[in-house]
Amino acid sequence: MPDSTTPGARPLSWDETLKIYLHPRVLVMLFLGFSAGLPFLLLFSTLSVWLREAEVARSTIGFFSWVGLTFSIKVLWAPVVDRMPLPFLTRALGRRRGWMCLAQIGIATGLVGIGMTDPSTDLFYIAVFALLVAFSSATQDISIDAYRIEAVKPELQGAMAATYIYGYRIALLVAGAGALYIADYISWPMAYFAMAALMGVGFVTVLLIDEPESPRDAAAEEREQKLAGSLSGRLHLNGKAGQTLSWFSSAVISPFADFFARMGPMGWGILLFIGIYRISDITMGIMANPFYIDLGFTKSEIASISKVFGFFMSLLGTAIGGVLVARFGIMRPLLLGAALVASTNLLFAALAIIGADITFLTLTISADNFSGGLAGTVFIAYLSSLTNTAYTATQYALFSSLFTLPGKFIGGFSGIVVDNAGYVNFFIYAAALGLPAIVLTLFLMRYGPKAALVAEEK
Secondary structure, eight states, X not given: OOOTTSTTOOOXXXXXXXXXXXXXXXXXXXXXXXXXHHHHHHHTHHHHHHHHHTTOXXXXXXXXXXXXXXXXXXXXXXXXXXXXXXXXXXXXXXXXXXXXXXXXXXXHHHHHHHXXXXXXXXXHHHHHHHHHHHHHHHHHHHHHHHHHHHHSOGGGHXXXXXXXXXXXXXXXXXXXXXXXXXXXXXXXXXXXXXXXXXXXXXXXXXXXXXXXXXXXXXXXXXXXXXXXXXXXXXXXXXXXXXXXXXXXXXXXXXXXXXXXXXXTTHHHHHHHHHHHTTHHHHHHHHTHHHHXXXXXXXXXXXXXXXXXXXXXXXXXXXXXXXXXXXXXOSXXXXXXXXXHHHHHHHHHHHHHHHOSOHHHHHHHHHHHHHHHHXXXXXXXXXXXXXXXXXXXXXXXXHHHHHTTHHHHHHHTTHHHHHHHHHHHHHHHHXXXXXXXXXXXXXXXXXXXOGGGXXXXXX
């Protein structure tokens, strides 16, 4: 799909753009995006507030972030979700809708389980239910990505992604501010029960939509057959063993072989860049809400400023990120996003020195959410430009898994850093973690393959 940076591409008129956003399947992505975004904060920042109020140690709260590693390794089972049918559900709903339905049931079950558990006495069971929610949520992400790619023609993919992001951010508002308000005025268990009920939005959507057609790519199939035949010949496998190897080769090996065939040796550098680009804000985010609580802010203040006001600043950053990509391409806005994300962590260090000042909290949250929205939008555009449409689901699962993995792992030690060095030094440390991303962006701008700079024509 040509973008505005592709030679010869004709920008859409305003009338054509508005009509694209009225497409039924584009509108559906608003609800699927909501379903995908709802569990995220309930596993991390929202849950961390509950744990801190229950006087769980900050170091333990930091370790809880490791359930997020599930999102970082979802590429391991993405080929299964992409190609394996489910008993009954696939026959009744189709391959994509069946996996979405199963994942949503798992998310709702896990949220109810967390709500029924007391963190002061049953922390192990909260961890088990959190892991169920994380695994189910990552599986839902894989199936929704596959649906988004297959549901419409290529020229509608941009609108599908944009609508998905807005639905996702609305869910973050609900799971952040909404859950905190319910917890403040009613109780924490009721907050998680209410969020479990809201998963019904995605469940009903899955029941109402149609299963997309997914025609196979003849050229991709030919490449897969050659690779599978070569492996079978070398290993001398026939029958069931040969069929299993052929499936594994097509579903798992071919997407990675295709990526390195297109990117060459620079592919390793690109994967390293993907892994470290968001490491600064992911690491910082683990301790954000405990930081607000320790400064003395109330849950309502956190909800009003961090979640509600921050929500709109994030949307502004998202919109400006899209405009910058359209005007300047991907790489220069990618560099700006990396610099903003790293530098805004220094505002948190300043807030730690100033103390519980509402005005400075608002400034800090505004800058953080704006930079995160801008960087996130540009980064998604970059990841999309790396993907071959023959293997979009598995390759995108690889990229989206990889970009969270280092941050989640390092973030697990964030509570230890705070306990031993204090909040000021922690936020300076988080800012410093963003420096390698800035350096690698400059390197890729100069030496990276051109295929990674703009989306290829579909």
